[in-house]
Structures are given as C-alpha cells and as structure tokens.
Amino acid sequence: MTKRGYHHGNLRQALVDAALLLIEELGPTGFTLSEAAKTAGVTPAAVYRHFEGRDDLIAECALQGHAIFADLMEHAYASGQPSALAAFEATGRAYLAFARRFPGHYMAMFESGTSVNATPQLAAAAARSRDVLERAAIALSQHIAPEKRPPPAMFSAHVWAMSHGVVDLFARGRPGAAAPFSPEDLLEAGIGIYLRGLGLIGPDA
Amino acid sequence: MTKRGYHHGNLRQALVDAALLLIEELGPTGFTLSEAAKTAGVTPAAVYRHFEGRDDLIAECALQGHAIFADLMEHAYASGQPSALAAFEATGRAYLAFARRFPGHYMAMFESGTSVNATPQLAAAAARSRDVLERAAIALSQHIAPEKRPPPAMFSAHVWAMSHGVVDLFARGRPGAAAPFSPEDLLEAGIGIYLRGLGLIGPDA
DNA sequence: TGTACATCAGTGAACGCGCGTTCACTGATGTAC
DNA sequence: TGTACATCAGTGAACGCGCGTTCACTGATGTAC
Numbered sequence: 001m002t003k004r005g006y007h008h009g010n011l012r013q014a015l016v017d018a019a020l021l022l023i024e025e026l027g028p029t030g031f032t033l034s035e036a037a038k039t040a041g042v043t044p045a046a047v048y049r050h051f052e053g054r055d056d057l058i059a060e061c062a063l064q065g066h067a068i069f070a071d072l073m074e075h076a077y078a079s080g081q082p083s084a085l086a087a088f089e090a091t092g093r094a095y096l097a098f099a100r101r102f103p104g105h106y107m108a109m110f111e112s113g114t115s116v117n118a119t120p121q122l123a124a125a126a127a128r129s130r131d132v133l134e135r136a137a138i139a140l141s142q143h144i145a146p147e148k149r150p151p152p153a154m155f156s157a158h159v160w161a162m163s164h165g166v167v168d169l170f171a172r173g174r175p176g177a178a179a180p181f182s183p184e185d186l187l188e189a190g191i192g193i194y195l196r197g198l199g200l201i202g203p204d205a
Numbered sequence: 206m207t208k209r210g211y212h213h214g215n216l217r218q219a220l221v222d223a224a225l226l227l228i229e230e231l232g233p234t235g236f237t238l239s240e241a242a243k244t245a246g247v248t249p250a251a252v253y254r255h256f257e258g259r260d261d262l263i264a265e266c267a268l269q270g271h272a273i274f275a276d277l278m279e280h281a282y283a284s285g286q287p288s289a290l291a292a293f294e295a296t297g298r299a300y301l302a303f304a305r306r307f308p309g310h311y312m313a314m315f316e317s318g319t320s321v322n323a324t325p326q327l328a329a330a331a332a333r334s335r336d337v338l339e340r341a342a343i344a345l346s347q348h349i350a351p352e353k354r355p356p357p358a359m360f361s362a363h364v365w366a367m368s369h370g371v372v373d374l375f376a377r378g379r380p381g382a383a384a385p386f387s388p389e390d391l392l393e394a395g396i397g398i399y400l401r402g403l404g405l406i407g408p409d410a
Numbered sequence: 411t412g413t414a415c416a417t418c419a420g421t422g423a424a425c426g427c428g429c430g431t432t433c434a435c436t437g438a439t440g441t442a443c
Numbered sequence: 444t445g446t447a448c449a450t451c452a453g454t455g456a457a458c459g460c461g462c463g464t465t466c467a468c469t470g471a472t473g474t475a476c
Contacts, residue, residue, distance in 0.1 A: 007438065007452055027318070029234035033430065044430075046453045054430065110374075113232070150394060154386060157375065158395040162363070165370030169315075170362065181359055189355060190363040190399075197402030212419055212471065238463065249463075251420045259463065 012050040014040040019061050020104030028058055028112035058112055059122060065105030066125030072098050073132040084139040085200055088159075091136050092191045095163040096183060100171060110164065133160060144198055155198065162190050217255040219245040224266050225309030233263055233317035263317055264327060270310030271330035277303050278337040289344040290405055293364075296341045297396045300368040301388060305376060315369065338365060349403060360403065367395050 008014065018039035022031045033054040037044040051057045076094035080087030099106045109126075116126045137156035141149050171183040181189075195201050213219065223244035227236045238259040242249040256262045281299035285292030304311045314321075314331075321331045342361035346354050376388040386394075400406045 011452080027234060029232060030318075032428080034428070043454055045432080045455080048431075049452055113235075150398075151385075154391065154394060155398070157386070157391055158367070158398070161370030161374055161391070161395065162367045163370070164374055165366030165368065168373060169366055169369055180356075181362070186359065186362055186366070189359060190366065193355075193360070193363070193402035194395075194399050195402070197398035197400070216419080237461080239461070248421055250422080250465080253464075254419055 008040075008042065008046075011040065011042060011046065015042075015047060015050060015057060016060055016064065019057050020102075020108070022104075023058070023061060023107050024104035028108055028114075031058070033057060055114060055118075058108055058114060059118055061105060061108035062112060062114070062116075063119075063122055063125055065102060065109045066122070066129060068102060068105060069098050069109070070125065070128040070132065073129050077132050077136050084136070084143060085195070088136045088140045089191060089195070091133050092159050092163060092187065093184075095133075095160070096167060096171065096187050099163075099167040100183070103172075106167070140200065143200055148199075150198075155194075158194065159191060162194070163187060166190070213245075213247065216245065216247060216251065220247075220252060220255060220262060221265055221269065224262050225307075225313065227309075228263070228266060228312050229309035233313055233319075236263070238262060260319060260323075263313055263319060264323055266310060266313035267317060267319070267321075268324075268327055268330055270307060270314045271327070271334060273307060273310060274303050274314070275330065275333040275337065278334050282337050282341055289341070289348060290400070293341045293345045294396060294400070296338050297364050297368060297392065298389075300338075300365070301372060301376065301392050304368075304372040305388070308377075311372070345405065348405060353404075355403075360399075363399065364396060367399070368392060371395070 015036055018036040019031060021039065022035055033047055034044045036057065037047050047053075047057065051060065072094045073091050076090040077087050080090035117123050133156045134153060137152035137159075141152045141155070144150075166183050166187045170181075170186060192201065220241055223241040224236060226244065227240055238252055239249045241262065242252050252258075252262065256265065277299045278296050281295040282292050285295035322328050338361045339358060342357035342364075346357045346360070349355075371388050371392045375386075375391060397406065
C-alpha cells in the first residue's frame, strides 16, 4: 500500500486492485467506482486524477489481465516444448489456472460488456494471448494427417470454448452444477478425450 | 398483447416478455424493472400487482426458460432415439439452438446472479433439463468399454461446458473472438471430435 | 335491459438511495535559494 | 540548515439522474338484482 500521509503513494494501482476485488465479487456490471474508491481509502473524486472514469478503470483491469494471461500462456507453451502436444496441453491448463488465480481479471476481460477493441492497447494485449494458443494449435496440427486436419483456428477455438465453459459453469460457485469433479480434472479429462479424437493421443493413453 | 383499454389483459406475461428483451440487450444485471414496465406500456408500480419485485421478475424469466429448455432437450433426445449416439448429439445441438433462439431466457438462466436454488420451483425446473442430458450420457456410456468408461456425469459436463463456452464466446457479438466458423459448425465439429475420442464414432466418420 | 355496486388492475406522485461526475479548494510534498 | 514557494494529489460538497419500492387513489370491468 505504501500509504504516506496525505498523498497515497500509488493510488492508481491501489484502485485497480480494489476494482479487481469488487469485480470478482459483483461482476463488471455490478462494480461501482465509488465502492472502489472507498476500498482504496479515498474519495470517489480522487479516481479522476488517475482514470478518465469508470469505464477507463475497468479497461485498465482488463488490460493488466491480458498482460498476465499472455505471459502465463507463453510460459506454459514454452514449458511444454519441444513437444507440440505437451505445449498445447499446457496452454489449456494455463487457461484454467489463470481463471482461478485471477478471477477479477478474468471477469474484467471476458465478462465485461466493454469491447476488446475499445482501445488499440487492449486489442493488442488480447491478440497476444489468442496468438499463443493459435500458435500452439498450428504446431500441433502438423501431427495430424493433412486430409483430416481441421483448421488450427477451429481446434484452438474448441479448447478455448471448453476451458471457458468449465470456468464459467464449474469453477465458480455456480449453483445446480456442482459436479463431483474438480474443474481441473474435468478440463484435463475433456481435453484428453478431445485430443484422442484428433488422433493425437494413443487410444489407451 | 391483447390490450383492452384501461386494463391490460395479460400484463404479467407482457412484463416477462419485456424483461426478456431487456435482459437480452443488457444482461440480467443491467436490466431494470422500470424499463421493463415502460416497455410493457405501464407504470413501474403496476409491476407489483404481478411480481414481488425485480428479483421475482427475473426469476420468472429463468423459470420459463428452464421449462422451454427442458422441453427442447427432451424433444431432441426423443428425436434421436433409439440410437443413443444420435440422441446424445441431438441434445448437444438443442443446447445451442436454445441459446440462439431464446437468448434472454438463456442469460436469465445462466448469467443471472441469482441462484438456481432460490425457489424449489426453479430448482426443479433446472434439474429437469440437466437430467435429460445426463440420461442421454448414461445411455451412451453403455457403448463404451466398461474399463475405460468415464463417469456419465463427466462427459455430460464436458458437452455442457463446450456448448456453454461456444455460446458465450462465439454465439454473441463477442469481440476479438470472431472465428471464421458459425457457432453451429464449431460445436458440431467439437462434439464430433470429442465423441471420436471416446471411441463412439469411427475414425473416418 | 338497465342500474348500483364491489372488485382490483393500473396510476401518479413521492421517498430515500447510491450512482458517476464536476468543481473550487486545501494542504502535504519536494525543490530552489 | 532554514525558509518561500510551486506543484498537484486528494478533499468534500454539490449536481442531476434513474433506480426500486410505497402509497393512497381512480376508474374500467363484470356481477347481482
């Protein structure tokens, strides 16, 4: 916090952190600038020294999220190399890990009403993480017989969709969907079965 | 509408319809009771003749959604019988079809903050649709060799998650994720690959 | 068929509230001398 | 080291707004006679 008397020290980041906490609790729509200011121990008006307004604050949360996310994805991808399969699987796991470790960021990124194209910066940050998964998909697709190879963009979309679905339905306190599996196991098994369907894993693995 | 002078005729349903439209546009969090009343051509206070308040109105939207959804799922399941595989695939398609045809209902059901356990009625309605998919999964799992058969609840969860993910990421005006495939194709292909991974479809089908 | 009346669905004014945003201000900080 | 001063981060009061909800009311409807 580094609070030093009258001046705050690093209010900008403190506001982002507060916003992320509130977004995690209430969702991006339920989040309020005033509450974020209060959480950071500051008057609502002070927010305007650092952000243009409510939307700008949310956008910054999403932006930071994309940066972290892309880093995680890239790291996961690298950790699986040189095996294209291991790299691909690692990115899938990284997706879920990110959603669990940074729920506020995740919701700001994927459940905010604001477009990813709101600012060029945001678009660039979002493109980076998308590209990692797509690169992993392209590398992996080399191992599928060309005539039955689906477009890489398609199976990266599949993994993205299943990961997102698992997060949204099972990795939060979602009611009525309390499956007797951990989201991690669910996703791991799901992606495993999917990759087997692509002929990338042996039938008994 | 059946508007007959001073009295409305069927205001209750008109309010539900208005709410569904607004939820579709703004999400359940952004939806306001006042706007729904105005859309139905009525004073906000009139809503209280038919609902306990804002939350009750949203709950009714979700309830009607679950009823429609369960009907669709049951119909789809029946249409695929007696083939367990065809029945299962049909329920997957029905999921997406419902989300596209009834986006307001879908969002009220799955993106509202309110718990599915809010009322016994709601819980029962939600259980019905979940059970259809699980029943389909159980029937299908008979065709997998017992020793490598995952729990039916698990692969019904996988299909549920992928369907939801496709809807949430690709079936709406979601930015940055504009894949060059229709959500229908994406889901169809995804489930196909998944089922192949389970050994339920031949490797060349 | 015509009149008196009970019902009750919808009105409209009012409420308290928290929101996002603005504005003139104040006072702590760090620098120049 | 001590003093004068510019900077600018945060204050606090105020705004207009739309929200959900309440309340006494009104007037259209349908029934009893």
